[in-house]
Amino acid sequence: MPLRELLVKELRELTVSRSWWMLLILMGPLTGFSFLGSFRTFAEVSAGQGEALSPLIGVWAPTFSACELAAVFLLPFIAIRLVGGDRESGALKLELQQSFGTPFMVGAKAVVLLAGWTVAMLPPLSAFLLWHGYGGSLYAPELGALIFGHILNAGLTIALAAAMASLAEHHSTAAILTLSVTVGTWVVNLLGWGRYTPAAMVAEFQHGLVLLDASVIALALIFLGLGIAAIWLRLGVPQKRRVFESFALTLAVAAGIFAASFLRPSWDLSEGRRNSFSEADERALQQIHGLTIEAHLAPEDPRRADLENRALSKLRRAMPDLRVRYIAASSTGLFEQASSGYGEIWYIAGWRKEMSRATTAEAVLESIYAVAQVQPPAESDDVYRGHPLTAQPNGAALLFYGLWPAAFLACGILVQRKLK
Amino acid sequence: MLFEVRGISKRFGKITALEGVAFQVQPAEVLGLIGPNGAGKSTLFECLAGVLPCDSGEIPPRETLFYVPDGICPWPGQSVRWALDFTLGFLGGDPSLRAEVIEQMDLAPVLSQRIGTLSKGQRKRVLLAIGLLTRQPALLIDEPFEGLDLRQARDIASALRVHALRGRTLFLSIHQISDAARFCDRFVLLNHGRVRGEGTVAELASLAHLATDDLEEVFLALT
Numbered sequence: 001m002p003l004r005e006l007l008v009k010e011l012r013e014l015t016v017s018r019s020w021w022m023l024l025i026l027m028g029p030l031t032g033f034s035f036l037g038s039f040r041t042f043a044e045v046s047a048g049q050g051e052a053l054s055p056l057i058g059v060w061a062p063t064f065s066a067c068e069l070a071a072v073f074l075l076p077f078i079a080i081r082l083v084g085g086d087r088e089s090g091a092l093k094l095e096l097q098q099s100f101g102t103p104f105m106v107g108a109k110a111v112v113l114l115a116g117w118t119v120a121m122l123p124p125l126s127a128f129l130l131w132h133g134y135g136g137s138l139y140a141p142e143l144g145a146l147i148f149g150h151i152l153n154a155g156l157t158i159a160l161a162a163a164m165a166s167l168a169e170h171h172s173t174a175a176i177l178t179l180s181v182t183v184g185t186w187v188v189n190l191l192g193w194g195r196y197t198p199a200a201m202v203a204e205f206q207h208g209l210v211l212l213d214a215s216v217i218a219l220a221l222i223f224l225g226l227g228i229a230a231i232w233l234r235l236g237v238p239q240k241r242r243v244f245e246s247f248a249l250t251l252a253v254a255a256g257i258f259a260a261s262f263l264r265p266s267w268d269l270s271e272g273r274r275n276s277f278s279e280a281d282e283r284a285l286q287q288i289h290g291l292t293i294e295a296h297l298a299p300e301d302p303r304r305a306d307l308e309n310r311a312l313s314k315l316r317r318a319m320p321d322l323r324v325r326y327i328a329a330s331s332t333g334l335f336e337q338a339s340s341g342y343g344e345i346w347y348i349a350g351w352r353k354e355m356s357r358a359t360t361a362e363a364v365l366e367s368i369y370a371v372a373q374v375q376p377p378a379e380s381d382d383v384y385r386g387h388p389l390t391a392q393p394n395g396a397a398l399l400f401y402g403l404w405p406a407a408f409l410a411c412g413i414l415v416q417r418k419l420k
Numbered sequence: 421m422l423f424e425v426r427g428i429s430k431r432f433g434k435i436t437a438l439e440g441v442a443f444q445v446q447p448a449e450v451l452g453l454i455g456p457n458g459a460g461k462s463t464l465f466e467c468l469a470g471v472l473p474c475d476s477g478e479i480p481p482r483e484t485l486f487y488v489p490d491g492i493c494p495w496p497g498q499s500v501r502w503a504l505d506f507t508l509g510f511l512g513g514d515p516s517l518r519a520e521v522i523e524q525m526d527l528a529p530v531l532s533q534r535i536g537t538l539s540k541g542q543r544k545r546v547l548l549a550i551g552l553l554t555r556q557p558a559l560l561i562d563e564p565f566e567g568l569d570l571r572q573a574r575d576i577a578s579a580l581r582v583h584a585l586r587g588r589t590l591f592l593s594i595h596q597i598s599d600a601a602r603f604c605d606r607f608v609l610l611n612h613g614r615v616r617g618e619g620t621v622a623e624l625a626s627l628a629h630l631a632t633d634d635l636e637e638v639f640l641a642l643t
Contacts, residue, residue: 005509016497090492093471098511236470
């Protein structure tokens with residue numbers, strides 16, 4: 001079966017790749033550093049307050065940041081080598097003479113790269129066992145969301161690197177282009193412009209929130225990257241046609257992304273419902289229709305980010321017909337003066353209006369109930385208290401700094417010998 | 421006739437690499453593609469194999485031929501043994517030829533070696549083995565004797581002849597005219613991207629209005 005041969009070939013190419021073994025060896029220390037740091041902080045907070053942050057936010061999000069780092073700075077080199085290696089060595093000229101199309105070839109590479117990434121995630125995944133051994137609590141749905149987010153993020157990196165490897169003549173050019181895009185999306189994210197950047201998407205998953213629009217858009221971008229790679233690896237097709245096909249594919253995917261951006265379903269899988277209002281509040285909010293919020297806040301104003309993250313993101317999920325308008329286009333920069341109404345947040349329901357300047361979730365809810373003349377629900381005692389843990393991370397340093405690197409190194413040597 | 425090539429043209433920007441190339445390939449013949457450096461021999465092979473787009477012209481169907489490029493080092497991290505097995509599995513090679521080809525190409529001592537660590541001559545023999553294992557009726561080999569010493573070149577020539585006698589068409593791009601004269605039945609003479617002549621040495625000599633059976637003389641007269 002040529003497909004099986006192809007998959008085995010890509011798997012072998014991955015296992016002879018030193019950069020992949022380097023990634024595996026580094027994943028242990030990277031995970032160890034972030035796990036131990038977050039674990040100690042979590043234990044200190046637990047001891048001090050008697051209750052603690054949720055393990056998802058306090059431990060798992062920082063621990064899995066090792067994956068984010070590796071996906072940005074290490075994974076692209078492995079993907080570029082695997083996708084561009086055949087062309088650089090000349091093997092592609094032999095392989096293309098088979099009747100298999102490049103979409104299958106690129107697909108096989110992507111599957112193997114994802115499998116390779118899954119192996120690289122073993123050290124952070126092993127931290128779950130350690131945590132459980134220390135008596136920590138694990139909540140599978142939120143951890144599933146976290147893992148899914150990092151796999152999607154790796155998929156995006158693989159697709160981007162594959163596209164760049166197929167477009168650029170040399171691996172170094174492809175690496176520079178890939179890093180430019182990934183670091184560029186970080187900058188976009190820092191400026192607060194990127195709702196669908198990989199970093200923004202991972203942040204949502206790290207909070208246990210699965211957004212359908214972000215997931216579908218990520219999958220569409222993965223499809224685009226791999227599609228472009230498949231188009232540009234067809235050496236026997238005229239360049240003009242490849243440019244046209246790439247353009248057409250990009251347009252089609254852009255249309256799909258635009259459509260997907262209207263998808264509203266989302267699932268808050270966090271144990272503490274940290275991305276949602278309480279169930280009682282959500283029931284009360286669902287009775288309110290035609291609410292408009294006008295916020296006089298400039299895009300660069302941190303209060304606007306606060307309002308978005310603390311209240312509006314939860315509100316949009318609870319009230320699909322909510323309308324939000326940002327009025328202030330001006331900033332409070334050096335040469336500009338804010339208007340007198342700057343900073344005001346108006347809540348409008350029919351002819352009634354309420355104004356507040358507060359950006360906390362509680363204050364926003366209070367204003368909404370007031371303007372809509374809805375009785376706020378009684379405060380519930382059923383509040384998420386977190387899972388404090390004051391244990392010592394015994395053996396974690398040995399596992400992450402010693403055992404994982406040693407195990408991967410030994411496997412690397414054995415596999416290299418076996419493959420001869 | 422196994423296949424016919426008609427009106428193949430290829431330009432790289434302002435440079436014309438091939439222009440209206442046309443010739444015929446007969447079954448089970450050893451056809452030599454000869455021409456000076458830069459004549460367009462490799463470009464023609466790549467166009468015929470479909471790994472380089474040609475601007476115009478008719479190329480033979482994919483299942484008719486297999487092309488072995490010159491100067492490539494495929495799968496450098498993999499062993500020779502694996503490359504041959506991959507050829508059989510993925511490229512649809514003939515498993516019954518495996519042992520014979522390994523012997524003909526003298527690959528037994530390097531089967532466990534990685535392709536990236538082989539010498540130029542050893543790598544050439546691996547590439548020839550890959551080509552010989554494939555099933556397509558015509559095998560296009562770019563510079564089959566490049567990097568081989570005299571003894572190896574003679575051994576390889578004998579092995580190739582065995583495959584030709586069994587009915588496989590060999591179409592070889594050879595820049596050493598003496599090698600081509602010794603080994604090929606017919607020739608396609610390419611110069612500046614155009615076919616200057618096609619046929620046996622005698623037919624090419626007649627085209628050049630020469631009374632000689634020396635291919636070098638004919639080559640110099642026609643290029």
